[in-house]
Amino acid sequence: MSDHEDLYTDDDPEYRNTRTVSGIVPPSLQSLHRNNSNNYQQHQHRSSRDNRQFAVPERHGVPDHRAVPEHRNVASQQRSATSPPKVDMTVRTDFLKCDQEHRLAIEDLPAMIRVREPKEQDYFWNPKDLVDQTNAMRRRVKDAPDEARAKCNPFGGINKSIFMNRAATKLAALDATFALTATENNSKPFTFADICGGPGGFSEYLLWRVHSWGGTAKGYGITIKSRDHDEVNWHAEKFRKNISNNLTIIDGPDGTGDLYEEANIRGFGDTVRQHTDQQGVDLAVADGGFDFKGQEQQQEYVTRRLLLCEIITMLTCLKQGGTFVCKIFDINEEFTANMLWVLYQLFDMICITKPLSSRPTNSERYIVCKGLRAHFPQNLITALLSVNQGLEKQPHRIGSFVPRAVLEDDEDFVNYIKMRNISYSSQPHSLFRFTSKQIEALELMDQFIHRPDRPPLYDQESIRQHCMKEWRLPVHGSSQDEE
Structure with a gap:
């Protein structure tokens, strides 16, 4: 088999300039008109490279074959074996853009960063009943067998596709929606930084994607x-053999790759800037996390330092105008909201989204940030590193680092975060129909736990094929097809 036989092709082989008609619906009219500063039409015309991210179907609204069932009532619904339930294929794509009234100058941001003692949780960002309900369902299904987890996920058939792990297909879904690998200058190599990227699924996808249209990519990873856990170490030897492994692995001055160490953060940034003529990379991605199986309600608190260090590392290596994609979890705590507010100030626009290939039962989501306003803001980096030092010495003494009044003053920001907590759906009346998509998925999993003989509700293979076409991945093929 030739190098390109297993790659997606069509009548126009130049992937970046090919616009497709998608079955994924655009943002709702409610989202589009909520804020003039981040409306759909403005972003759609921002640049030709971004037009792909909103692939608009020929008729607006949700087609009949994509109607959404109410999962909480699924047990009482009568369905025939030949008629699987409808699947919600909507994806959040509406960006939030900071208006001039609330936009701070980059040089003024460090003055806002002051560590503050934790306060009693006031459930400002997420209603208490929603938090309690989610945690109760998590405890209820914490010992769910893998079979039950697979049956309740309509997108479970996607798995890892042709790549080394599932992380790659998450990035593929995000790339298809947000045009992450599009560049303005096709003559230059596409550059990226893979932060906390082991074993390398994100890097493998990015190298493969650029290779698929005949381009050149260069990555830097830490x-x-x-x-004790070799599966989290870099395993570039598992990348597809028909692509050039242009990934430079950087372990930092102490050789550990540990981003909690300031020297490793600065060392990574110094190396990347040196290799890119001090310009930085086009794209930075961060997918760090821990194994929280059975302890998911602790994710947000435990990962807050990791998320902070990923953001700082991004600031040391991303070029001005570049794009940042970072995995986050719940947004219940003030500290998390503070970090998102910093990104909101640093970038032209941000979008909190959940790719279809991310399990609906978990709180994992991604923030996509486009248009970094300033390259290597040293004073801000230093200020954020001081917060990291505080988390190392006295983590229990740190509850926030940006005044609540600053956040509350920006109604658009507060509403955007709260809406993301209430519902993932972008359909106009979803708030009246669903409490949370995650809770629905957990409830559905619970049904499969108690009825293990129940067949899967979804035609996962049909859904997989649809997504592979949408994301321009081989419909047929596996991770073993390397020649």
């Missing part, structure tokens, strides 16, 4: 080395 991840913590582990003696």
Whole structure:
């Protein structure tokens, strides 16, 4: 088989300039008109490279074959074996853009950063009943077998596709929606930084994607080395053999790749800037996390330092105008909202979204940030590193680092975060129909736990084929098809 036989092709082989008609619906009219500063039409015309991210079907609204069932009532619904339930294929794509009234100058941001003691949780960002309900369902299904987890996920058939792990297909879904690998200058190599990227699924996808249209990509990666869990270490040897492995692995001055260490953060940024003529990379991605199976309600608190260090590392290596994609979890705590507010100030626009290939039962989501306003803001980096030092010495003494009044003064920001907590759906009346998509998925999983003989509700293979076409991945093929 030739190098390109297993790659997606069509009548126009130049992937970046090919616009497709998608079955994924655009943002709702409610989202489009909520804020003139981040309306759909403005972003759609921002640049030709971004037009792909809103692939608009020929008729607006949700087609009949994509109607959404109310999962909480699914047990009582009568369905025939030949008529699987409808699947919600909507994806959040509406960006939030900071208006001039609330936009701070980059040089003024460090003055806002002051560590503050934690306060009693006031459920400002997420209603208490929603938090309690989610945590109760998490505890209820914490020992769910893998079979039950698979049956309740309509997108479970996607798995890892042709790549080394599932992380790659998450990035593929995000790329298809947000045009992450599009560049303005096709004559230059596409550059990226993979932060906390081991074993390398994100890097493998990015190298493969650029290779698929005949381009050149160069990546730089850092991840913590582990003696006990080899699966989290870099495994570039597992990348597809028909692509050039242009990934430079950087372990930092102490050789550990540990981003909690300031020297490793600065060392990574110094190396990347040196290799890119001090310009930085086009795209920075961060997918760090821990194994929280059975303890998911602790994710947000435990990962807050990791998320902060990923953001700082991004600031040391991303070029001005570049794009940042970072995995986050719940947004219940003030500290998390503070970090998102910093990104909101740093970039032209941000979008909190959940790719279809991310399990609906977990709180994982991604923030996509486009248009970094300033390259290598040293004073801000230093200020954020001081917060990291505080988390190392006295993590229990740190509850926030941006005044609540600053956040509350920006109604658009507050509403955007709260809406993301209430519902993932972008359909106009979803708030009246669903409490949370995650809770619905957990409830559905619970049904499969108690009825293990129940067949899957969804035609996962049909859904997989649809997504592969949408994301321009081979419909047929596996991770073993390397020649």
